[in-house]
Amino acid sequence: MTPKERYKKLKQHLKDENPVLLEVIQEYEKLDKIAHSLGFISEEDSYTANISWWPLISVLGTFSAGKSSFINSYLGVKVQQSGNQAVDDKFTVICYGNNEKPTTLPGLALDADPRFPFYNISEEVEKVASGEGSRVNLYLQLKTVKSDNLKGKIIIDSPGFDADSQRDSILRITHHIIDMSDLVLIFFDARHPEPGAMRDTLEHLVSKTVEHRDGDKILYILNQIDTTAYDDNLEDVIGAWQRALSQKGLISGNFFAIYNEKAMVKIEDSAVEERLKRKKDEDLGRILERMEGVKVERAYRISKALEDFAKEMITSKLPLLKESLNRWGYKVLFVDILIILISLGAIGGAWFLGYIPPKPPVEMLISTAVGLFMLLLFVHFKARSLFAKKEIQKWQESGDEVIANAVAHNTRWYKPIFRIWSNSWIQKASLKLESIVEYSRSAIRKLNDQYVSPSGGIKED
Numbered sequence: 001m002t003p004k005e006r007y008k009k010l011k012q013h014l015k016d017e018n019p020v021l022l023e024v025i026q027e028y029e030k031l032d033k034i035a036h037s038l039g040f041i042s043e044e045d046s047y048t049a050n051i052s053w054w055p056l057i058s059v060l061g062t063f064s065a066g067k068s069s070f071i072n073s074y075l076g077v078k079v080q081q082s083g084n085q086a087v088d089d090k091f092t093v094i095c096y097g098n099n100e101k102p103t104t105l106p107g108l109a110l111d112a113d114p115r116f117p118f119y120n121i122s123e124e125v126e127k128v129a130s131g132e133g134s135r136v137n138l139y140l141q142l143k144t145v146k147s148d149n150l151k152g153k154i155i156i157d158s159p160g161f162d163a164d165s166q167r168d169s170i171l172r173i174t175h176h177i178i179d180m181s182d183l184v185l186i187f188f189d190a191r192h193p194e195p196g197a198m199r200d201t202l203e204h205l206v207s208k209t210v211e212h213r214d215g216d217k218i219l220y221i222l223n224q225i226d227t228t229a230y231d232d233n234l235e236d237v238i239g240a241w242q243r244a245l246s247q248k249g250l251i252s253g254n255f256f257a258i259y260n261e262k263a264m265v266k267i268e269d270s271a272v273e274e275r276l277k278r279k280k281d282e283d284l285g286r287i288l289e290r291m292e293g294v295k296v297e298r299a300y301r302i303s304k305a306l307e308d309f310a311k312e313m314i315t316s317k318l319p320l321l322k323e324s325l326n327r328w329g330y331k332v333l334f335v336d337i338l339i340i341l342i343s344l345g346a347i348g349g350a351w352f353l354g355y356i357p358p359k360p361p362v363e364m365l366i367s368t369a370v371g372l373f374m375l376l377l378f379v380h381f382k383a384r385s386l387f388a389k390k391e392i393q394k395w396q397e398s399g400d401e402v403i404a405n406a407v408a409h410n411t412r413w414y415k416p417i418f419r420i421w422s423n424s425w426i427q428k429a430s431l432k433l434e435s436i437v438e439y440s441r442s443a444i445r446k447l448n449d450q451y452v453s454p455s456g457g458i459k460e461d
C-alpha cells in the first residue's frame with residue numbers, strides 16, 4: 001500500500017470512528033512530507049506505518065469459558081457463535097464497519113487494513129510459524145460490526161485454549177497477540193472447580209503472561225460465577241482459582257469474577273443472586289473501564305508520538321544531518337580547490353619552462369580550458385561520491401539509518417553543493433516541525449476536553 005492509499009483509508013476509518021484524530025493524521029502527513037524532502041525516510045515510507053492507530057483488546061481463555069458471549073454482550077450484537085462445545089477454531093479480529101449486518105472477511109483482508117497493528121499479517125504469521133504465512137486464512141478471519149462500543153478499537157476473539165491439542169502455530173500466534181495487545185482478557189470458567197485440571201492451560205496462559213513486561217495489561221477473569229449459586233460457594237471457588245494462579249507466579253490485582261446475564265442459570269435464592277450480582281457489577285464495571293481506557297490512552301499516545309517524532313528531528317536528526325553534510329561539503333571543496341591550484345601551477349610551470357609558447361594560439365587555449373574543466377568535473381563528482389560514501393558508512397556503522405538515508409539523499413549528484421551552507425532549508429524545516437510540535441500539544445488539550453470531564457473522570461460515551 002502506498003502512503004497515499006494508506007492515508008486515504010486511515011482518514012476514512014477515523015472519520016467514522018475517532019474524528020478527534022482526523023486532524024492529527026493531517027499533521028502526520030505534513031511530517032512525512034518534511035521527512036521525505038529531507039530524505040529521513042524514503043518516499044514509500046510513512047511515520048504512520050510504525051504506529052498502531054487502533055488499540056487492540058484480545059480475549060483469550062479456556063474453551064467454553066464464555067469469551068464469545070462476553071464479546072457479543074459488549075457489542076450488543078450477536079457477532080460470534082457461542083455454544084457448549086468448542087465453537088471457534090479461528091482468531092476473529094473484530095473491527096468497526098458501516099454495514100448494518102456483521103460482515104465476515106478472510107484473514108487476508110487484514111493485510112490491507114491499516115487499522116490492524118499487524119497489517120501485513122501474513123508476513124507476521126510467517127515470522128512466528130514459517131510456511132504458514134500463506135495459509136493465514138486458516139487461522140484468522142475479520143469481522144466488521146456496526147457497534148458504537150467498537151469505535152476506535154479492535155477486539156480479537158480467540159479459539160478456546162486447550163494446551164494439549166494446541167497446534168504450535170496457534171500457540172505462537174497467541175503469544176504474538178498478547179505481545180501486541182493493549183489489553184488482554186483471559187477468561188476462565190467457574191464451572192471447573194478444579195483449576196488443577198487445567199494445569200497446562202494455566203501454564204501457557206498465566207506463566208507466560210506473568211513474565212510479560214507490561215503485566216498490568218493482562219486481566220484474569222473468572223467467568224460464569226452464577227454457577228456457584230447452587231452451592232453458594234463463590235468465595236471458595238474464587239479462593240481456589242486465586243491459589244492456582246498464584247502458584248503460577250501471579251500476584252496481581254487484576255483478578256475479576258463475573259458472569260454473563262444473558263447466559264446465566266436461574267438462581268433460586270434471591271439473597272445469593274443479589275450478592276453475586278453486586279460482585280459482578282463491580283468487577284464488570286472495572287473491566288469495561290479498562291476497555292474504554294485503552295482507546296483514550298491510544299489517542300494520547302498517537303498525539304504524543306507525533307510530537308516526539310517532530311522534536312527528535314529538530315533537536316537531533318537535523319543538526320546531525322547538517323554537521324555531516326558540512327563535513328562532506330568542505331572535503332569536496334578542498335579537493336576542488338586543490339585540483340584547481342595544481343592545474344594552474346602545472347600550466348604556469350609549463351609556460352615558464354617554455355613548453356607553452358609565450359603567446360599560445362586560441363585553439364590551444366580553448367582545448368586547455370576544456371580539458372581542465374573536464375578534469376575538474378571528473379574529480380569533483382568522484383570526490384562527492386567518495387566522501388558521501390564515507391559519511392553514509394559511518395552512520396550505518398553507528399546504527400543511524402535515518403541519517404545515513406538523509407545523507408545519501410542530500411548528496412545525490414544533481415543536488416548543488418552550495419545549498420548545504422545556506423541555513424534557510426534548515427530553518428524552513430525547523431519552523432514547519434515546530435508548528436507540528438505546537439499542534440500536537442493543542443491536540444492533547446483537545447483530547448483532554450473530549451475525554452476528561454471537569455471532575456477528572458472519564459466521560460461516558
Ligand SMILES: Nc1nc2c(ncn2[C@@H]2O[C@H](COP(=O)(O)OP(=O)(O)OP(=O)(O)O)[C@@H](O)[C@H]2O)c(=O)[nH]1
Nearest residue numbers: 063064065066067068069082083086087160259260
Ligand atoms: N451459566 C453461564 N453460562 C455462560 C456464561 N457465559 C457463557 N455461557 C455459556 O457457556 C457456553 C460457552 O460460551 P461461549 O461464549 O461460546 O464460550 P467461548 O469461550 O467463546 O467458547 P469457545 O469459543 O468454544 O472456546 C455457552 O453455552 C454460553 O451460553 C455465564 O456467565 N454463565
Ligand SMILES: [Mg+2]
Nearest residue numbers: 067068087088
Ligand atoms: Mg468462542
